[in-house]
Amino acid sequence: MSDSFVYTTTDDPRAQPLLDELLNEYDSRYGTFFNPEGARAEMTRYPPEAFAPPHGNFLLLIRDSRAIAGGAFMRHSADTAEFKRIWTDARFRRQGLARRVLVELEDQALRQGYSRVYLTTGFRQPEAVGLYLTHGYTALFDTSVDPETLKRTLPFEKNLAAAPNPAFAENAADYQGSFHP
Template identity: 70%
Template sequence: MAKDMSDTFLYTTPLDPRAKPLIDELIVEYDSRYGNYFSEEGAAAEMNRYPAEAFAPPSGNFVLLMRNGEAVGGGAFKAYDEQTAEFKRIWTRSNLRRQGLARKVLFELEAQAARQGYSRVYLTTGFRQPEAVGLYLANGYTALFDVEADPEIYKTLPFEKNISHLVATLAFLADVPPPQPKAASHP
């Protein structure tokens, strides 16, 4: 499908009303894939595990991919440690899949994490999300688990990626020294 020129990124908060339809669909998707496997309360409990402030600058961020005024994708990151951003909830609307939207969100999050001084990305996905596993493996992420094993034995599947090259590139393009990472509070 042709690239839609009206796609733009909007940095905001998970509490933004424009994010609600996307987050609501994500909860339904998680519940349909996992039920109460991880929690008796289901996906809503996981979605509310972190306060919105965790995904706010200077240590985090939340982005929506907007198309014609509607959120069609999104994602967030929070501090994992001083050098590492932890990506959370990279998501695209189910009726718009297979257009490269998740990849666009992933790359935007990587660039923003680098702009905020992070040199590494850490993330996890669930064992019933093979599309996410494929996305991360196809875009330079290293699986921190045996990809040949049954993913259900791990429950959550961790990945990492070094983005220090982005920090240096962005600094070069801006002709300024790279930003220093913000202090992190890691639970």
């Protein structure tokens, strides 16, 4: 069993099963709470270009030619990447894959010149809240309050350790479609 990261686009056919499962998960947890059109409105809120270099990226974790986890980021501000769609196929959970995706996204955001991460998760996603809190993210909400009572997205931030790489924009094509250990 060998896993590898692949930087690709949201249109990659290998991503579709993961994105479909994520859509179903969002709909089952939130229905039309955030949008009358349901999760599809959130999933199509940003154009594919938002998750492409030089300002964003989209990755899949591949095992045996199959996407088992993935995630993306886009530009939030000049120094801040916004992470989106961090997801693990339900059949492969409890293996630390979301953590691996999170770490790889952080590393790639650094390579692309970001020094900070911002992200949100839903108030009915305790697994995500736990992941972020145990990996150095600061909650930008009161964690002593039951998230269900907040009834909104839960924001987090993290300052990344290394200095940003301003040369990334010049060499963005070198990073597209390749693995970075």
